[in-house]
Amino acid sequence: MNNNVKVYLSEQRDRQLEELTEFLKIPSVSSLSEHTKDVESCANWISNSLSEAGMQNVKVMPTKRHPVVYGEWLGAEGKPTVLIYGHYDVQPVDPLHLWETPPFEPMIRDEKIYARGASDDKGQVFMHIKAIEAIMKTTDSLPVNVKFLIEGEEEIGSPNLPDFIEEHKEMLAADVLLISDTALYAKGEPAICYALRGLAGVQIDVKGPKRDLHSGAFGGGVPNPAKQLVDLIASFHDDNFQIRVEGFYDKVRALTEEEREAYRALQFDEEKVKKDLELSELVGEEGYTFLERVSGRPTLEINGIYGGFQGEGIKTVIPAEAHAKITCRLVPNQDPDEIIQLIEKHIQKNKPAGVEVTVTPFDKGHPFITPFDHPAIQAAAKSYEEEYGVPTKFIREGGSIPIVAVFDQILKTPVVLMGFGLESENIHSPNEHFHLENFDKGLAVICDYLFRLSDSL
Incomplete structure (x- = not known):
């Protein structure tokens, strides 16, 4: 210069x-x-x-x-x-x-x-x-x-x-x-x-009875949208944090050995992350380091769950509806539109009994x-x-x-x-x-x- x-x-x-x-x-x-x-x-x-x-x-x-x-x-x-x-x-x-x-x-x-x-x-x-x-x-x-x-x-x-x-x-x-x-x-x-990473976001809405119900009068006899939503969300991952949506990983471009060596060369301090976040341990997809999980692998994360009574104390109701917001971070070769379709298919396959479930796509990016x-x-x-x-x-x-x-x-x-x-x-x-x-x-x-x-x- x-x-x-x-x-x-x-x-x-x-x-x-x-x-x-x-x-x-x-x-x-x-x-x-x-x-x-x-x-x-x-x-x-x-x-x-x-x-x-x-x-x-x-x-x-x-x-x-x-x-x-x-x-x-x-x-x-x-x-x-x-x-x-x-x-x-x-x-x-x-x-x-x-x-x-x-x-x-x-x-x-x-x-x-x-x-x-x-x-x-x-x-x-x-x-x-x-x-x-x-x-x-x-x-x-x-x-x-x-x-x-x-x-x-x-x-x-x-x-x-x-x-x-x-x-x-x-x-x-x-x-x-x-x-x-x-x-x-x-x-x-x-x-x-x-x-x-790319992005694919959806909102899941679960609707049950036409109004909130008294849990004493109806509990145990009608579908509870909050419980049904929790079951549905639990179906997205196995115990090893693998995503169970069929086809989710099919087009994932795997990390090369050269890329994994570049990660190792960074000498990233995972203990510092735990200390900074006040966590007892880090969790995630088996076989990958923290850095690989958060930048080189795809994810499906629950960003928010809400429904029923949210105020102080307890209100004994069965909520009429419950909701969740989800975003997936995507890696090369994954298509956000296709991922959303796979999530919708998974939800329909695992739809709980007695409730109506709708999926609304939001943010997308390749x-x-x-x-x-x-x-x-x-x-x-x-x-x-x-x-x-x-x-x-x-x-x-x-x-x-x-x-x-x-x-x-x-x-x-x-x-x-x-x-x-x-x-x-x-x-x-x-x-x-x-x-x-x-x-x-x-x-x-x-x-x-x-x-x-x-x-x-």
């Missing part, structure tokens, strides 16, 4: 943090209608920032709800094209009283910047814009072609982005998709996430995986190592970012998840913050990566 770029970043740090503060002040909460104008204002702020950084053909493009911002610089003839994706919308701030400082009045203390969106994802998006600016201001060009796609609906599930991507495939065509919306493995330990020996990922690992001075870890993420799989399916582009956050930064919670150490190092990593990528593909 050109040394002038590093000098520029150092000299411009105070100005950059002032601009980041300005960016974070905009309450771009995508889920609340009262912030619609703020979301639009934030899109315009991004547009202006991209233009000032040297991007061309910058435009705010409408969707059915919140706009996306696009910009490009295509002057590197014969070089790869990088599509940089991120989001400028943020989560609601509730509960407000738990914030130590107002969520949209950014405050720097202890070399961390506190504000809603500081880590997820405004801070990380801003770094990419400033990295481009630094290279453009010092070299008058870029080592690769660059496109930006920054959306305003990620925190509500990106409902309109799949159609936008499909409609603008040619405009968004690229050799690499670069995303910074994940975290380091730990403080000072960079990691590249090469796989995300799993994603990119081979971590891909040149674009290996180049990213070297850029991390150049700045952090330690080997880059390769990890699977247990959570889901459904839009990543959409990009993969529509654009057929390798995805590099190059995050700079930390799990401790309270994203989605009060007192969200971003460590400025990773802001500084991340800028250098991104710049180095763009230069390195020029010769890697």
